[in-house]
Amino acid sequence: MAQQNTQFLVLFLAVLSLFSRYNALKDDRLNHYFEEDIGFGYYPRVYPSYYSAIEDHGKLDNSVMPSSFQRYPSCYRVTSSLDRSTVVNVDDFGATGDKVRDTEAFEKAWMKACSLIGAVVLQVPAGKNYALKPVRFSGPCKSNLTVEMSGNIAASDDRSDYKEDNRHWLTFDGVDNLLVEGGGGKINGNGNIWWQNSCKINKTLALTFYKSRNLVVQNLNIQDAQQIHVSFEGCTDVRASGFTITAREKSDDCISIVSGSQHVTATNITCGPGHGISIGSLGAKNSMALVFNVTVDGAKLSGITNGVRIKTWQGGSGTASNITFQNIEMNNVTNPIIIDQNYCDQSNPCHEQSSAVQIKNVVYNNINGTSSSEVAINFNCSTNHPCQAIALQKVSLQNQEHGPAKAICNNVNLIKGDSDPKCPRVLYIELDTDTYTQKIASH
Numbered sequence: 001m002a003q004q005n006t007q008f009l010v011l012f013l014a015v016l017s018l019f020s021r022y023n024a025l026k027d028d029r030l031n032h033y034f035e036e037d038i039g040f041g042y043y044p045r046v047y048p049s050y051y052s053a054i055e056d057h058g059k060l061d062n063s064v065m066p067s068s069f070q071r072y073p074s075c076y077r078v079t080s081s082l083d084r085s086t087v088v089n090v091d092d093f094g095a096t097g098d099k100v101r102d103t104e105a106f107e108k109a110w111m112k113a114c115s116l117i118g119a120v121v122l123q124v125p126a127g128k129n130y131a132l133k134p135v136r137f138s139g140p141c142k143s144n145l146t147v148e149m150s151g152n153i154a155a156s157d158d159r160s161d162y163k164e165d166n167r168h169w170l171t172f173d174g175v176d177n178l179l180v181e182g183g184g185g186k187i188n189g190n191g192n193i194w195w196q197n198s199c200k201i202n203k204t205l206a207l208t209f210y211k212s213r214n215l216v217v218q219n220l221n222i223q224d225a226q227q228i229h230v231s232f233e234g235c236t237d238v239r240a241s242g243f244t245i246t247a248r249e250k251s252d253d254c255i256s257i258v259s260g261s262q263h264v265t266a267t268n269i270t271c272g273p274g275h276g277i278s279i280g281s282l283g284a285k286n287s288m289a290l291v292f293n294v295t296v297d298g299a300k301l302s303g304i305t306n307g308v309r310i311k312t313w314q315g316g317s318g319t320a321s322n323i324t325f326q327n328i329e330m331n332n333v334t335n336p337i338i339i340d341q342n343y344c345d346q347s348n349p350c351h352e353q354s355s356a357v358q359i360k361n362v363v364y365n366n367i368n369g370t371s372s373s374e375v376a377i378n379f380n381c382s383t384n385h386p387c388q389a390i391a392l393q394k395v396s397l398q399n400q401e402h403g404p405a406k407a408i409c410n411n412v413n414l415i416k417g418d419s420d421p422k423c424p425r426v427l428y429i430e431l432d433t434d435t436y437t438q439k440i441a442s443h
């Protein structure tokens, strides 16, 4: 009884604090969705449904599938509202294909589109080629904005344009209720020139969505872009779908979902050759990270280094939880499934640290295909903070060339499921769905 009261109090306080945050948002047309998410995110009763895909051997449970397209009618706003929207065309601001003029034109067009009231479409017309230096498209906007990226957009190939910041190219910063629609055009990284010899590790240029709420990003086609990836940082309620991201050589991430991101769904993603899908890196420089409720559902990953990866630095804190990777086809991927809690992407070696970002409740469901290395599944979790409640369900990965693949599973607590290869000699946890406690069972 006392425990129930405490639960209620915690729930009540959580709802209250979230409510006041959401209410602080001006013109928040999706408030009722957030209320629903609060219920989903913090009510412990939801626990069993999260795992039902695992318990019911085989059949996928719809509750883990993103039926969310129905819940977010704004996905289809672009088609339904075009006629009623104000259209702002970058060409009207002098965009012509010259990088200086284009960058200015995009900035001016953005300011205009962002300051208008009502539904606004910022148009990058089809059949044209634009070149852009790094640009930051900042909110908050008065309008409900749709960016129609129909034309081709290339990153400036002049290294000096990235002197101040060689990580970001196009950044959408603090723009709520934004829809970015790729629609036919190509986004080109043009990276070859400017990064050569620049540093030991090749940096990737990002199309970054930063601190934005209720984002829909669809049908982006990023091709032959050696070093472009799409990154979501500190974003809440994201629908990313229909991305095709290819690069000529193996490099870093295709999509990265980093700290502060929650309720992110990525569907119908094609990556490779080149990049893969990452959550992280998290916890760099002893930072605290929080990522939860991320679903990658439906992806084709070919000829890449890391398929679906969670990467954290030693010394970080916080949590990455409630993550689902499902319905994924791997084709000749070096590390198809990988959790790396010893991530170190710097020239000096990283030293051993005791704290770590806690990884828990990760489901890998219906993942097929081939690995180009012997190790298809690699859980390299923290010694002090083992990965908790990791589920491998209907995972089947073969070694592309040399027979069976294997799994290396260090410091991981698995939920009983089925996978090929299997983790050797690990303890499986059976979830007792009545009491939400975990029983240790050996496999």
Ligand SMILES: *[C@@H]1O[C@H](CO)[C@@H](O)[C@H](O)[C@H]1NC(C)=O
Residues within 6 Å of the ligand: 037, 040, 041, 042, 046, 068, 237, 238, 263, 264, 265, 293, 322
């Ligand atoms: C996760 O987010 C999706 C929408 O992105 C929502 O449908 C779902 O209920 C959320 N789940 C939890 C456990 O918060």
Ligand SMILES: *[C@@H]1O[C@H](CO)[C@@H](O)[C@H](O)[C@H]1NC(C)=O
Residues within 6 Å of the ligand: 040, 041, 042, 043, 044, 045, 046, 047, 048, 050, 292, 293, 321, 322, 361
């Ligand atoms: C993770 O999912 C479980 C089960 O649905 C839920 O109880 C918990 O609150 C979720 N945690 C977060 C941070 O969303």
Ligand SMILES: *[C@@H]1O[C@H](CO)[C@@H](O)[C@H](O)[C@H]1NC(C)=O
Residues within 6 Å of the ligand: 027, 029, 074, 117, 118, 119, 142, 143, 144
């Ligand atoms: C944005 O669109 C929603 C409906 O999609 C509408 O309720 C809201 O008033 C719009 N806001 C503005 C500023 O036009």
Ligand SMILES: *[C@@H]1O[C@H](CO)[C@@H](O)[C@H](O)[C@H]1NC(C)=O
Residues within 6 Å of the ligand: 196, 200, 201, 202
């Ligand atoms: C960086 O990119 C160049 C040019 O493609 C390549 O030759 C080099 O091997 C890359 N370096 C690293 C560390 O990946």
Ligand SMILES: *[C@@H]1O[C@H](CO)[C@@H](O)[C@H](O)[C@H]1NC(C)=O
Residues within 6 Å of the ligand: 219, 220, 241, 242, 243, 244, 268
């Ligand atoms: C997947 O995305 C591609 C564009 O990248 C699109 O052409 C295709 O229709 C999408 N498929 C589904 C099932 O949404």
Ligand SMILES: *[C@@H]1O[C@H](CO)[C@@H](O)[C@H](O)[C@H]1NC(C)=O
Residues within 6 Å of the ligand: 327, 328, 329, 366, 367, 368
């Ligand atoms: C995995 O293989 C099974 C059996 O061949 C097939 O039914 C399923 O659709 C495949 N899944 C993916 C994601 O390719």
Ligand SMILES: *[C@@H]1O[C@H](CO)[C@@H](O)[C@H](O)[C@H]1NC(C)=O
Residues within 6 Å of the ligand: 303, 332, 334, 372, 400
């Ligand atoms: C698989 O990838 C490896 C490099 O990782 C490459 O050498 C090999 O040719 C690829 N095989 C196929 C069939 O694409």
Ligand SMILES: *[C@@H]1O[C@H](CO)[C@@H](O)[C@H](O)[C@H]1NC(C)=O
Residues within 6 Å of the ligand: 342, 343, 378, 380, 408
């Ligand atoms: C785990 O990470 C450590 C530190 O980066 C590395 O030395 C080790 O080889 C990794 N283990 C596997 C199996 O990849």
